[in-house]
Amino acid sequence: MNRFLIHFLGILTLGLSLNACQNAPSATEQATQEASYERLVSLSGSVTELLYELEQGDKIVGVDVTSTYPAEQVTQVPKLGHVRQLNVEALLSLQPDLVLAERTDEASAALQQLEAAGVEVLWLDGSFTLDKPLAQAEQIGKKLGLNEELESLRKTYEADKARLQQARQAMEETPTVLFIYARGKGSLMVAGKNTAASAMIELAGGQNAVQSFEGFRALSAEGLMEAQPEVLLLFDSGLQSLGGVEGLLQIPGLAQTPAGQQGHIIGMDGLYLLGFTPRAARAAVDLSERLQALPDAYTLN
Amino acid sequence: MIEANHIGVRKSGRWILRKARVQVRAGELVALIGANGAGKSTLLKAVAGEVTPDEGAVSINSKILADWPAAGLAKVRAVLSQSVQLPFSMPVIDLVEMGRYPYQGQEPGGRTREIARLCLKQVGLSGYDDRDICTLSGGEQQRAQLARVLAQVYREQPAEERFLLLDEPTASQDIAQKQQLLSLLRKLANEAGLGILTILHDLNLAMQYADRVVLLRRGHLLKSGSPETVLTPEGIAQGFGLKARVVRTPGEALPHILTCPTAVDLFQNEETAIP
Amino acid sequence: MIQSLPKYRSLSRLLSPPVLTLLLAISALCALLIGAYSLPVQQVGLVMGEQLFGLEAGLPQTLSYLVWDIRLPRILLSVFVGGGLAIAGAAVQGLFRNPLADPALIGVTSGAMVFAVAGILFSASVLGAIGSWLGYATVTVMAFTGSLLTTFLVYWLASSKGYTSVVTMLLAGVAITALGGALTGLMTYFSDEDELRDIIFWTLGSLGGANWQMLALLIPLVLLPAFILWRQSSQLDLLLLGEREAAYTGVNTQRTKWIVIGCAALIVGACVAVSGVIAFVALVVPHLVRLIQGPRHRSLLLGSALLGGLLMVWADTAARTLIAPAELPIGILTALLGAPFFIWLLLKTKRSL
Numbered sequence: 033m034n035r036f037l038i039h040f041l042g043i044l045t046l047g048l049s050l051n052a053c054q055n056a057p058s059a060t061e062q063a064t065q066e067a068s069y070e071r072l073v074s075l076s077g078s079v080t081e082l083l084y085e086l087e088q089g090d091k092i093v094g095v096d097v098t099s100t101y102p103a104e105q106v107t108q109v110p111k112l113g114h115v116r117q118l119n120v121e122a123l124l125s126l127q128p129d130l131v132l133a134e135r136t137d138e139a140s141a142a143l144q145q146l147e148a149a150g151v152e153v154l155w156l157d158g159s160f161t162l163d164k165p166l167a168q169a170e171q172i173g174k175k176l177g178l179n180e181e182l183e184s185l186r187k188t189y190e191a192d193k194a195r196l197q198q199a200r201q202a203m204e205e206t207p208t209v210l211f212i213y214a215r216g217k218g219s220l221m222v223a224g225k226n227t228a229a230s231a232m233i234e235l236a237g238g239q240n241a242v243q244s245f246e247g248f249r250a251l252s253a254e255g256l257m258e259a260q261p262e263v264l265l266l267f268d269s270g271l272q273s274l275g276g277v278e279g280l281l282q283i284p285g286l287a288q289t290p291a292g293q294q295g296h297i298i299g300m301d302g303l304y305l306l307g308f309t310p311r312a313a314r315a316a317v318d319l320s321e322r323l324q325a326l327p328d329a330y331t332l333n
Numbered sequence: 334m335i336e337a338n339h340i341g342v343r344k345s346g347r348w349i350l351r352k353a354r355v356q357v358r359a360g361e362l363v364a365l366i367g368a369n370g371a372g373k374s375t376l377l378k379a380v381a382g383e384v385t386p387d388e389g390a391v392s393i394n395s396k397i398l399a400d401w402p403a404a405g406l407a408k409v410r411a412v413l414s415q416s417v418q419l420p421f422s423m424p425v426i427d428l429v430e431m432g433r434y435p436y437q438g439q440e441p442g443g444r445t446r447e448i449a450r451l452c453l454k455q456v457g458l459s460g461y462d463d464r465d466i467c468t469l470s471g472g473e474q475q476r477a478q479l480a481r482v483l484a485q486v487y488r489e490q491p492a493e494e495r496f497l498l499l500d501e502p503t504a505s506q507d508i509a510q511k512q513q514l515l516s517l518l519r520k521l522a523n524e525a526g527l528g529i530l531t532i533l534h535d536l537n538l539a540m541q542y543a544d545r546v547v548l549l550r551r552g553h554l555l556k557s558g559s560p561e562t563v564l565t566p567e568g569i570a571q572g573f574g575l576k577a578r579v580v581r582t583p584g585e586a587l588p589h590i591l592t593c594p595t596a597v598d599l600f601q602n603e604e605t606a607i608p
Numbered sequence: 609m610i611q612s613l614p615k616y617r618s619l620s621r622l623l624s625p626p627v628l629t630l631l632l633a634i635s636a637l638c639a640l641l642i643g644a645y646s647l648p649v650q651q652v653g654l655v656m657g658e659q660l661f662g663l664e665a666g667l668p669q670t671l672s673y674l675v676w677d678i679r680l681p682r683i684l685l686s687v688f689v690g691g692g693l694a695i696a697g698a699a700v701q702g703l704f705r706n707p708l709a710d711p712a713l714i715g716v717t718s719g720a721m722v723f724a725v726a727g728i729l730f731s732a733s734v735l736g737a738i739g740s741w742l743g744y745a746t747v748t749v750m751a752f753t754g755s756l757l758t759t760f761l762v763y764w765l766a767s768s769k770g771y772t773s774v775v776t777m778l779l780a781g782v783a784i785t786a787l788g789g790a791l792t793g794l795m796t797y798f799s800d801e802d803e804l805r806d807i808i809f810w811t812l813g814s815l816g817g818a819n820w821q822m823l824a825l826l827i828p829l830v831l832l833p834a835f836i837l838w839r840q841s842s843q844l845d846l847l848l849l850g851e852r853e854a855a856y857t858g859v860n861t862q863r864t865k866w867i868v869i870g871c872a873a874l875i876v877g878a879c880v881a882v883s884g885v886i887a888f889v890a891l892v893v894p895h896l897v898r899l900i901q902g903p904r905h906r907s908l909l910l911g912s913a914l915l916g917g918l919l920m921v922w923a924d925t926a927a928r929t930l931i932a933p934a935e936l937p938i939g940i941l942t943a944l945l946g947a948p949f950f951i952w953l954l955l956k957t958k959r960s961l
Binding site for chain 3: 097110112113114117118120122142145148149219249250
Binding site for chain 3: 381383403404406407408411412414417418419420421422423424427431432434435437485
């Protein structure tokens with residue numbers, strides 16, 4: 033129970049948001065944008081980031097717990113807890129005229145109650161693709177009637193994508209990368225196919241070291257030997273939870289992998305790396321450059 | 334009348350009681366005696382219906398035990414086990430009232446309380462109504478439990494014969510209280526017409542108060558009859574392996590039993606196997 | 609010379625069923641007025657008038673939804689969950705003759721947990737058709753099923769030749785609870801992040817999902833077994849003396865055991881299914897009522913139900929307002945408040961245990 037809690041708090045601070053499926057646009061968002069929306073609630077870290085990028089930050093009256101960026105501004109906004117454990121009444125008390133949520137949370141009873149209470153909810157679609165932030169920005173822009181802001185975001189993002197293209201071309205080989213999701217020594221998961229981690233690794237020009245299964249699975253020493261990763265990728269917080277690089281390498285099997293032997297270990301911020309936020313292209317560039325700059329990449333920053 | 338005939342009880346394949354027999358009539362006080370392990374408690378449990386005998390049968394008021402409905406049986410016979418522990422504290426009066434369970438819904442609550450008070454008075458615990466049962470001494474607790482079983486068979490106009498089955502009710506009473514308790518049982522038998530079957534350890538009490546004594550030895554009925562015919566030096570020697578003298582004091586109707594320091598065969602009771 | 613029992617006699621009168629009922633009603637009304645969304649009394653009154661007597665107050669939809677569909681069901685849910693857990697706890701403590709017994713001991717909670725976690729994990733895949741048919745009720749239905757199945761398993765393990773041993777039941781309950789913990793742990797280990805989150809939130813307990821449909825299912829599942837339990841008061845009283853004495857007094861002890869375990873499992877199963885794990889209510893509330901009113905079940909069961917509901921109303925009000933706009937898991941709150949209080953009780957009443 034305690035361990036659950038610790039893990040859980042770990043996740044909250046990670047601000048990880050994994051999205052699993054893509055849905056068709058719903059009728060709500062195709063509705064015309066007559067009303068002007070002045071009080072927004074965002075229930076996803078990447079959406080919050082989008083709102084700030086679209087210069088709508090001052091309209092945000094509440095965010096969920098995964099919203100951690102931009103840190104300075106977002107700490108001023110009331111936190112509503114986790115999207116799966118919402119206090120509907122408290123959310124209503126913020127008197128939002130639009131609530132933005134990820135489509136993957138559509139099954140939440142609390143969000144259904146919110147709609148029943150007459151609050152408009154904008155369901156944002158998207159899976160782990162480079163274009164997800166843009167697609168979501170368009171949905172938001174359409175709803176809020178933002179044209180210039182949307183255009184400028186698109187420009188920045190396209191520029192980032194172009195840089196990513198260059199970075200990938202500059203890469204000479206395709207390193208195999210293993211993403212380890214750590215919640216302390218007792219709980220280590222590795223990302224298989226069809227995960228945000230896998231998508232990001234491939235965007236950055238690497239190859240996911242695990243090809244034999246989908247989703248996350250517990251890490252095993254033998255599985256590690258089989259995967260033979262050249263690089264280990266972790267969240268900063270995950271790496272910390274293990275006691276840094278030294279701690280990580282004490283995990284049975286890890287030191288024996290090529291990555292472990294050469295010290296090819298990369299730590300990055302969770303929301304930045306796997307949130308598929310408007311910084312997704314930049315994050316991919318970042319990862320790509322760090323993959324090339326190995327072996328000195330494992331120094332934490 | 335309680336009639337238990339040819340009672341045999343087996344435990345893990347061994348007979349711990351065989352061919353036992355006991356009768357209790359209304360208004361009669363019958364003492365069940367014998368050394369530890371002689372089968373007194375087993376016989377009492379068989380009569381009470383807790384243990385189903387492997388041989389023989391028990392009937393109360395001419396009806397086989399198995400044919401009695403639980404509630405009906407509870408109204409004609411009450412049982413007091415050796416030590417009853419309460420896990421929670423509660424007022425004495427509540428404990429006694431619980432004995433009236435078989436009459437639930439058949440008498441007003443006020444009447445139940447009256448009866449409970451009456452029974453408390455009979456066991457010498459008047460005014461103890463609101464005392465916490467857990468703060469009572471062992472002896473007082475035992476008497477409060479007796480009041481509860483009295484309440485269970487209390488009836489103003491009894492239509493059937495009623496019985497009390499008691500497992501060593503004098504345990505943890507002092508010498509004066511033992512006498513008081515037995516004279517209460519005697520009075521209940523005489524005046525209320527209750528038939529009482531009680532296990533007793535004190536042979537003198539059995540001698541003084543019982544109408545009949547049933548002496549068990551190693552699962553068998555050794556002797557049964559009036560106290561004077563059963564509690565003889567020979568009977569005591571056979572039943573308990575103990576040398577005893579039966580002394581008559583001038584001016585007293587009943588003799589006293591004096592046990593002697595030398596044992597006849599101290600360990601003969603160890604062999605509990607029954608042929 | 610004869611000291612009288614209840615030191616708490618005046619308290620006993622103060623917390624008599626009519627007074628508790630009144631307090632419960634007042635608390636529920638207060639709770640209806642308290643919330644993260646500050647609403648004037650008149651508006652709450654208007655909404656109630658609108659809904660109950662069909663007044664035309666012309667209030668905004670959000671407002672009447674807030675009062676009628678969010679606050680009110682939640683308050684009613686806390687009354688029934690709190691009352692249900694407490695009455696089931698009181699009855700189980702009586703049956704086991706142990707003031708430390710808790711329905712969790714016979715595996716109800718653990719079974720509900722295993723099945724709820726399975727529901728969270730497999731609702732999409734293995735449970736497929738059933739899962740999609742039940743929608744978000746999947747976890748609730750699974751938890752309820754799990755609690756009943758586990759209880760029957762424990763009961764069956766403890767029974768042989770028509771006799772059920774409560775001691776064996778307690779031991780079997782402990783073993784099954786451990787097994788359930790292991791299974792839950794195993795599934796948790798293989799869960800992904802979303803699932804893990806749902807599992808954790810479920811384990812921490814919440815009344816946040818309250819709605820009228822849920823209440824329509826829960827209320828009969830609590831009230832009916834609670835009434836049946838209450839009708840077993842005298843039998844439970846006698847069981848305090850031990851099974852043998854109860855049987856001598858004319859109680860069909862086997863039947864009583866069956867009824868008490870069955871009803872407690874129904875109540876706790878239903879409560880856990882809708883609210884997750886809410887600790888300590890089933891343990892502490894009956895204990896408290898017993899201290900004040902004595903162990904007779906007629907007043908103990910009723911008092912526990914009322915006090916349980918009363919405390920839960922306030923606990924949930926705290927859960928939804930203390931750290932608003934976020935929400936405190938109620939299971940954590942009851943444990944945080946209940947555990948120290950229980951320790952205090954233990955120290956204070958060491959003797960009577």
